[in-house]
Amino acid sequence: MISLRGVSLVYPNGVRALENINLEITKGDFVFLVGDSGTGKSSLLRLLYREVGCSAGEIVVDGIRVDRLRRKRVPSLRRHLGVVFQDFKLLADKTVWENVAFAMQVTGAHTRDVMRQVPRVLDLVGLSHKSRMYPGELSGGEQQRTAIARALVNNPKILLCDEPTGNLDPANTTEITALLQRINLKGTTVVVATHNQAVVDRMRRRVVRLEDGRITTDEERGYYYLGLGQSQVLSG
């Protein structure tokens, strides 16, 4: 589903954000990208939806050679992906419903499909009752769920989440985590960049650890800290 081979990323200002990344993610996987702030988690996700182009290596997403993708083909790549951004990127002057529908409308979806899909995803994230509210009137967790609903509305095969539990309290965090798990169970491949230790340790899923732009470990059922559960960290 996702494959990176020898991928490096140097930003135009000279920052070497990623170095020689090799990563294979199969269909239906649930993968955590963990690491300290500034190690390149967001950068890696940005490469996948082609917000930035890689400087070296080969990237394949859902059968598309992203590293060789022509500019004109980028929209079609993004329609296959759902992305939840670190800063949500919701429009303040549109309601929850309109924000979610927007992602379908601007890609030319039929109104009939919009009317069917939007209530479905709003129901999935538990926001049906707030669909007429504006982002400014929502809590952080509700905004996050709106962002997830928008990412899901086009039925993507892959969901990329950047820090989906960023500023949330434990209760909201649990809720979002459960939601992501449900989405994954329906067959969607999910990649989550996070530094939330609790989430990673509770889920016990695949953990890919980045340090200074390199992958240092990749465990099938990992913890946030290498080889240690939360309790062990606390007690020892």
Place this chain on the structure above:
Amino acid sequence: MDWGKVKFFLGEVLRNFSRNTGMQLTAIGTVAITIVLLGLFLFVRGALADLGARLLDEIQVSAYLRTDSTAQQVAAIEHFLARDPRVASAQFVSKKQALADLRERTKGTIDTALLTENPLPDKFRIKTRLPDDVPAVAASVRRLSGVDNVVYGQKTVQRLLQLGAVLRRIGIGVIAVFFAVAGIIIANTIRLTVFARRREIAIMQLVGATNTYIRLPFICEGLLAGVIGALLAVALLAGARAALWPRLLEALPWAQLTLMPVDPRVLAGELVAVGAAIGVVASWISVGRHLRT
């Protein structure tokens, strides 16, 4: 037809359009001024062309024959004129006929009875099909043997042609400047809208909207400004015409402006089309420049 899609799209365009009203009004105003100038220019040009055509139409070439010209020479000239495709009509006027004409025209002012002999030569009165051909036809007739002198309204023709050329140049210059100004203002308005909507545009791009789809509302916005400006201009011109046309006819009776030199409906259509074109071209260029990512 998916009306929901249409409604969404028009909603986006209108929301854009009402976002920076001040700038938008400036753009519309400039387009209106440009189109009013263009309309006036086309009108004046039409009127002048009409007037000029009528004046030029009356211009004749008179080819005076030498007093010693022979019948063969007259026949040869007649034959030449009959074969020249530029000549519409050629009429031989004998000296007798010319004198009679002169008597008729000067009745009471000059006593032609005092003339002991006819001083007038024979001549050909020639009309060309096109006013532009007058000088050339005059020159070729002058070269024929038996022709003494060729006369036509040289001064009138040249003045008219010159006046037309000067007016056209000034008009085109002024209008070009206004076109540029209108284009720049529309482009700038679009730039402001792009800037105001940069978040929305970024999100559209991130969820996979095509560039064409993202640009379309901006192009429509430019189109709207251009068309509204042009309609305003057409309304102004129509009002001015209704108010001023009768007075103009009164003030310049010699100009014989009996007919509209240009069809007002055709002109209005052309002006609106030009306004739309300014809007589309300006916004097209502006969006292209400011939507790079």
